[in-house]
Amino acid sequence: MTPSLPSRPDTDEAPTTTPDGPDRPAKPFVPLGPVRSWLAVVAVGMGVFAFTTTEMVPIGLLPAMSRDLGVSEGSVGLSVTLYGAIAGLFAPVLTVATRRLDRRVLLLLVLGIFIAGNAFTALSSSYTVLMVSRLLTGFAHGVMWSIAASIAIRLVPKGQAVRATAVVFSGISIASVVGVPFGTFIGQSDWRTAFWVISGIGILILTASVLLVPRLEPRTVVRLAELPRLLRDANLRIATLVTVAMVIGHFAAYTYVAPFLEQDAGIPAHWVSALLLLYGVAGVVGNFGGGAAAARALRTTTLTCILLLAAAVVLLVVNGEWHPGTVVLLLVWGIAYTALPVCLQTLVFASAPQAPEAATSLYICAFNISIALGALIGGWFVDTSGPSAVMFIGAGFSVVAALLMTRYSVARSE
Template sequence: MTHSPPSSGQATDAAPATTTVPDGADRPAASLAPLGPVRSWLAVAAVGLGVFAFTTTEMVPIGLLPAMSRDLHVSEGTVGLSVTLYGAIAGLFAPVLTVATRRVDRRLLLLLVLVVFVAGNAFTALSSSYTVLMVSRLLTGFAHGVMWSIAASIAIRLVPPDRAVRATAVVFSGISIASVVGVPLGTFIGGLSGWRAAFWVIAGAGVAILAAAAFLLPTLAPRAVVRLAELPRLLRDGNLRIATLVTAAMVVGHFAAYTYVAPFLEQDAGIPSDWVSALLLLYGVAGVAGNFAGGAAAARALRATTLTCILLLAAAVIALVVNGRWHPGTVVLLLVWGIAYTALPVCLQTLVFASAPQAPEAATSLYICAFNISIALGALIGGWFVDTSGPSAVMFLGAGFSMLAALLMTRYRVARPDQP
């Protein structure tokens, strides 16, 4: 059973699945995608695998930089632009491309995005020069922005309304699993058979995901059509504006600190260098657990869960500095950081849905824009702090931005239970 969305930009402190159904408000999910329960969740898993594949291909060059640099005869920093510009393109063009494709059936759009993904990775593997590499990476980056904008809104149309947050968690688990499995595996394949082989494997995985999506997903007519000129109007909604600002502050803070966590662990926490990769792997494993735990908690109390995760992250980062060189404490606090942070994308995406149920994909495109730009901004600011003040200072910087996000989150308005 669904209810009308809260008035005056308010949202109940629960997942939108229990209050409104984005992309088809006040209609049961079964009417949008008449699938059996097993096929519905397999379809959601296929979308999650798409997110996994895109996240893997975005980040895998980090582990292949030396080999790519030697083969293409450019510096490692120059090759690193294939990651930085990829993310910038995905973020900046997500709103434009989401609006431009607003009338395309969402199943067809997902399949087209996956076709571009396969082609982009194949061209990357075939790159004969740095220029060809960058063209192929930017092509994939355009598709990445659209994928992020539509993935969660597709997933929640495939399941009953009371399972919407769980479906969102499954989709975003692709990010955590890519960090734990996809990127290390791609790096391993690159070391074993060359960096091009890693991109061929990713392209092959894209073909399999494309086939699964084509078989499992039903036709999904576009809903809540929004024009480009209307995007700024969405931000007039107080809750959506708060959700976007919380995202920006949170992501800047996290990436300012996490980008430079390795030097902090080695220099300030006294962790041996050969332990760092193992600790970061544990961080990723904890993140998978945090993703699903955050989704379950957000389904019951959205604002409270989001605020708790933000404060938990800030506390863990500060405590890492205060903890000094006590290694057991460092390990525990790093795991807490991983759980808290990876729960947040599910919470933040659900906040966006709850804030703009009439235009979930357009609102998500603004969220993705803020998210990706904030990644670059966080790494940039964090780099300046590391160079001028050291790794511990950047941890405090990250915690400071997290506290700002928590303060902003207190302004998110929750409707009273008796409100319509």
């Protein structure tokens, strides 16, 4: 059955298409004890943490990996770029392909692939083996991001859905603050150790998921040919376009924030890593603060965060070399940006409540492709006009995202 696109989110009694045949009442909330329920949400969030860590940790290990495998640092860098591209491009396809699987089974499956993929990376004897293992993990990454939030909101009562989403996406912020620096630190003597440790963390998360996450029957059956039809919904289309503009703008600027801080803001090189760590800490605050605010006023919170980000990156240029101002503005940037994934994911859920995983897969596809586009656009401007130019580019795309956000219909998402 081809799913319709209702203008209001489903309730506990809303019909949904299931793999077993005709419509029957959906069961969006699986009642568990309150402690087990939130522990299960945390386990899913730790899965997001682990996937984000393994995606980014090669950045800090490029020299060691290139020397060991006998290839250039740029070649090893492709293990990050292609990982993200695979995760984004194949998220919709793989989410649809696995649509009939119990979501608990699918979660355990992607965690198993994650464990195996990182073990193979640690065992890589050649560049070819490294890339195969990374691409394997990238496939699982796209599915994990597509199902993580939709699993979490089914583990808690409806009124706590945004909070559960914030917990899941806090895994991204925590990976930036703890996972990536820690992985880089333990991999300094032997880069393979980092991937063995990440694989071991995956085993712990898999064990926790086996014990805590209940059976979760798939809520809808969406076919690949129907994915474009989801975008006929105006709110989902706007949410996707806001994601594209916002992510391109952020990564155009943030990818080159280190040279900006050193060259244009006058920050000593040895202080840059500390400032980026503070940015990550601010991101954890923004993640949970944004989630709480979005639960009360979704469109207003999203729009506010976008405008704060635009203002912060412009004022960083205007601020010049006044270091206290640079620190404050960088913290505002961190808080504003890391609140946005929670807001944007919630916009997607509100826009397509009858097909949350399919809609999320489109969101993940847009998100990851926009990361690559942002870095590409930023790279061109930083080479031709310098680091300050990319800040204005980031602000420009953010303004476009803000204008698009004003078109989002609150009435249709309530």
